[in-house]
Amino acid sequence: xxxxxxxxxxxxxxxxTNRLGLWLFILSDSFVFGGLYIxxxxxxxxxxxxxVNQFVGFVVTLVLLISSFFMNRAETxxxxxxxKTFLRGTLTxxxxxxxxxxxxxxxxxxxxxxxxxxxxxxSLFYTMTGFHAFHVLTGLIFLAVVYRNGRKGLYSPERHWxxxxxxxxxxxxxxxxxxxxxxxxxxxxxxx
Amino acid sequence: MDxxxxxxxxxxxxxxxxxxxxxxxxxxxxxMTIGEFWIGAVASAWWAxxxxxxxxxxxxxxxxxxxxxxxxxxxxxxx
Numbered sequence: 668x669x670x671x672x673x674x675x676x677x678x679x680x681x682x683x684t685n686r687l688g689l690w691l692f693i694l695s696d697s698f699v700f701g702g703l704y705i706x707x708x709x710x711x712x713x714x715x716x717x718x719v720n721q722f723v724g725f726v727v728t729l730v731l732l733i734s735s736f737f738m739n740r741a742e743t744x745x746x747x748x749x750x751k752t753f754l755r756g757t758l759t760x761x762x763x764x765x766x767x768x769x770x771x772x773x774x775x776x777x778x779x780x781x782x783x784x785x786x787x788x789x790s791l792f793y794t795m796t797g798f799h800a801f802h803v804l805t806g807l808i809f810l811a812v813v814y815r816n817g818r819k820g821l822y823s824p825e826r827h828w829x830x831x832x833x834x835x836x837x838x839x840x841x842x843x844x845x846x847x848x849x850x851x852x853x854x855x856x857x858x859x
Numbered sequence: 860m861d862x863x864x865x866x867x868x869x870x871x872x873x874x875x876x877x878x879x880x881x882x883x884x885x886x887x888x889x890x891m892t893i894g895e896f897w898i899g900a901v902a903s904a905w906w907a908x909x910x911x912x913x914x915x916x917x918x919x920x921x922x923x924x925x926x927x928x929x930x931x932x933x934x935x936x937x938x
Contacts, residue, residue, distance in 0.1 A: 686930055713906040725896045732892065736885040739924045743877035747870055838924045845916045848892075849909040853899025 675825060682828055689832055693839050696802075700843050703795050707850050710787050716855035717792040718780055724852035727770035728844065734763035735841040738810075742834040748824040750817070757814045757830075760837065764807045771796055788858070795847055802840050809833045884923045891916050 741756025775796070783793040813833045816822065822830055891912050898905050898912075921927045 690930055721896070721899060725892070728892055729889065732885065732888045735888075735920060735924055736881055739881045739884075740878065743874065743881065747874045747877070749874065835925050838920055841924075842917045842920050845920065846913050849895055849899065849906075849913055853895060853909055854906045 678826060685828055685832070689835055693835070696839070697843075700798070700846075703791075703798065704846055704850060707791050707795065710791060711855060714855050715788060716853075716857055717788040717851060718857035719775060719792065719852055720778060721852050723770060723775050723778070724848060727767050727775070728848045730763050730767045730770065731841055731844050734760045734767065735838055737763065738834045738837045742827075742830055745817070745822055745827045745830045746824055750820070750822075753822075753830070754814065754817055757810055757817060761807060761810050761814065764803055764810065764837075768800060768803050768807070771800055786858075792851055795851060799840070799843055799847060802843070806833075806837050806840050809836060880923055884919050887919060888916055 737756045737759040741753045741760060744750075744752035744756060776793070779789075779792070781789040781792075783790055810833055813829055816829065895909055895912050898909055
């Protein structure tokens with residue numbers, strides 16, 4: 668019993684360090700996203716923006732926000748020992764993340780009336796959405812691993828750091844898009 | 860009611876509370892996103908309110924979904 672208690676105490680001590688490490692990683696990644704965000708306003712100001720489809724942007728934004736809700740549901744379910752809801756939530760997040768990726772890369776990139784080399788606004792659009800999409804892809808891989816391990820029963824209400832880390836990373840991707848969406852789709856007018 | 864049944868009831872209540880918070884935040888985020896879309900469609904020059912909405916949305920996600928407060932919690936305390 669004492670061994671179990673000591674192991675759990677050690678796990679919780681490490682958990683605090685893990686959390687700090689994850690947030691430091693998020694902070695350092697934010698600087699790259701932030702640099703691109705500032706570049707957009709420095710180069711295009713508040714009057715210009717890429718000639719993108721606003722409705723597609725709106726739909727993919729809603730999809731990503733809904734995916735965050737399901738990820739939060741999955742994480743809290745695991746924390747409360749509800750494995751079934753956890754698996755369902757993680758799988759829904761995976762599917763919605765895939766829909767977001769298809770919406771940006773498969774739809775928006777294909778219907779955009781410009782290529783990556785067609786001026787500053789176009790380059791910024793492809794760089795910002797591409798860099799974000801790469802993070803979405805890594806998030807999806809992370810979620811797939813968590814889902815697979817969850818199905819094997821490797822997590823418990825006391826020990827599920829991987830689930831928490833995947834959830835925090837996924838929400839971080841959401842926060843980045845919360846800022847990128849108005850910067851790329853809403854602020855300013857497209858060139859005539 | 861025995862101890863196990865009480866524990867299960869408390870756990871169910873906690874789960875329900877977590878769901879309520881998550882759903883409430885989603886509704887707020889959806890309303891703000893619709894507001895953003897509307898502002899962007901009718902008045903694209905209004906960059907300040909759009910940025911303010913983005914900050915507000917990020918705040919809710921970081922507080923309620925990312926549980927930023929956990930970072931500053933004592934090591935023993937767990938939700």
